[in-house]
Amino acid sequence: MDAGPHGALDLPLDETIACPQCDALYHARMPQEGGRMVCHRCHTVLIAPKRNAYLRVIALSLTIIILMVGATVFPFLGVNVMGFSNKASVLDSALAFLDGGWMISLSVFVAGFIVMIPVIRAAMVIYVLTPLVAGRGPWPGARAMFRWAEDLRPWSMAEIFIIGCAVALTKIVSLARIEFGPAFWMFAVLVVIIVLADSLMDRWTIWKALEQKS
Amino acid sequence: MESPGTEILTARERGLVACRRCAKVWPMGRDTCDRCGSALHSRDWRSLQRVWAWLVVGIICYIPANLFPMLRTTMLFNTSESTIVGGAIDLATHGNLGIAVVILVASVVIPVGKFLAIGYLALSVRRPERLRPKQRHKLYHVVEFIGRWSMIDVFVVAILSALVQLNFAASIRPGPAAITFALSVIFTMLAAISFDPRLIWDKSGSERTTR
Ligand SMILES: [Zn+2]
Ligand SMILES: [Zn+2]
Numbered sequence: 001m002d003a004g005p006h007g008a009l010d011l012p013l014d015e016t017i018a019c020p021q022c023d024a025l026y027h028a029r030m031p032q033e034g035g036r037m038v039c040h041r042c043h044t045v046l047i048a049p050k051r052n053a054y055l056r057v058i059a060l061s062l063t064i065i066i067l068m069v070g071a072t073v074f075p076f077l078g079v080n081v082m083g084f085s086n087k088a089s090v091l092d093s094a095l096a097f098l099d100g101g102w103m104i105s106l107s108v109f110v111a112g113f114i115v116m117i118p119v120i121r122a123a124m125v126i127y128v129l130t131p132l133v134a135g136r137g138p139w140p141g142a143r144a145m146f147r148w149a150e151d152l153r154p155w156s157m158a159e160i161f162i163i164g165c166a167v168a169l170t171k172i173v174s175l176a177r178i179e180f181g182p183a184f185w186m187f188a189v190l191v192v193i194i195v196l197a198d199s200l201m202d203r204w205t206i207w208k209a210l211e212q213k214s
Numbered sequence: 215m216e217s218p219g220t221e222i223l224t225a226r227e228r229g230l231v232a233c234r235r236c237a238k239v240w241p242m243g244r245d246t247c248d249r250c251g252s253a254l255h256s257r258d259w260r261s262l263q264r265v266w267a268w269l270v271v272g273i274i275c276y277i278p279a280n281l282f283p284m285l286r287t288t289m290l291f292n293t294s295e296s297t298i299v300g301g302a303i304d305l306a307t308h309g310n311l312g313i314a315v316v317i318l319v320a321s322v323v324i325p326v327g328k329f330l331a332i333g334y335l336a337l338s339v340r341r342p343e344r345l346r347p348k349q350r351h352k353l354y355h356v357v358e359f360i361g362r363w364s365m366i367d368v369f370v371v372a373i374l375s376a377l378v379q380l381n382f383a384a385s386i387r388p389g390p391a392a393i394t395f396a397l398s399v400i401f402t403m404l405a406a407i408s409f410d411p412r413l414i415w416d417k418s419g420s421e422r423t424t425r
Binding site: 013016017018019020021022023024025028040041042046077078079081082084085086088092093094095096097103105106109110113114143144146147150154155157160161163164165167168170171172174175176203204207208210211 | 237249308351383390400
């Protein structure tokens with residue numbers, strides 16, 4: 001934990017790490033598993049390795065893909081008012097903007113944010129980490145893949161969508177009877193798994209592995 | 215909480231350029247990181263132009279987002295339209311005060327706060343500031359973290375429009391504000407992502423010597 005800034009003066013570049021948020025230099029030392037190295041002045045987490053992280057992230061990413069398929073196929077929510085009823089899937093929500101000309105672009109965004117981007121990120125992470133677990137060199141394009149996976153992170157909005165559901169439901173709960181389909185629960189679990197997978201991934205360790213093995 | 219004796223040395227001060235993506239350092243003058251393939255900039259001053267550009271389009275999109283209806287509700291041949299603020303007031307008068315507050319915070323307080331915060335941060339790196347770098351960095355962190363959550367209202371509209379399609383009994387359609395609001399959120403997220411937070415800390419060096 002004692003990443004003395006003084007020592008950073010004359011270390012070889014390979015053992016130096018710079019805080020991506022504030023540019024402070026530190027001696028890059030792998031903390032204990034579960035421990036972490038934090039920037040002294042801006043408190044950005046620099047290194048945070050986790051036990052069996054690669055394997056667990058791969059398993060979680062596979063689960064994300066499977067659950068997302070389920071969450072888009074099965075009915076998500078249903079309403080019933082005065083004998084009229086309607087069911088909607090996750091994709092229906094994204095495609096709700098389809099009929100209104102330029103509103104279509106919004107459908108594309110929403111489908112991307114809640115379905116496509118989480119799945120694409122999970123697939124990319126599997127592609128990057130699988131050879132590393134097997135102890136081999138990274139597959140071709142792994143670096144670009146991991147760059148994109150990281151860039152897409154803020155645009156993966158499954159957790160915001162589920163809160164949106166909660167808000168939407170309270171708006172209509174007094175007017176209609178609401179039925180929760182299996183996809184709703186899948187999606188709820190999915191959100192937890194996405195957060196968990198992201199928290200297990202340590203960028204620095206992965207980049208270092210990609211560098212050494214390539 | 216600045217412990218004495220913890221002098222921070224930056225990559226720039228040591229004549230190095232750091233990769234913002236993978237944290238590796240390179241000798242100054244190098245333009246691509248070999249480890250991750252990202253472009254290297256010691257300080258990305260040009261990023262400020264991108265920040266301002268995205269911020270301005272974000273603000274422009276936010277204006278129609280508040281003027282036009284977000285939702286068109288048809289109940290038994292009666293069509294009503296509601297804007298973001300109108301919808302929240304509606305909720306509040308129907309006893310859903312908590313949800314009204316959530317909507318107002320996500321769609322008004324956060325976006326407006328974000329515009330102000332990003333504008334302030336982009337200005338602050340050009341002139342001496344009263345707020346310490348630590349506080350400004352915290353502000354940046356909050357803006358980056360919380361910006362995405364404004365998208366809630368767009369998702370609410372999407373879910374309601376997909377779900378409430380009950381013949382003549384009730385139907386909800388999205389209004390044009392849904393798209394301009396979504397664009398506003400996207401553009402302000404891009405503004406926050408474009409900002410190079412290392413610029414916040416650079417002044418601290420000169421402040422320290424003048425003190
Ligand atoms: Zn830092
Ligand atoms: Zn790099």
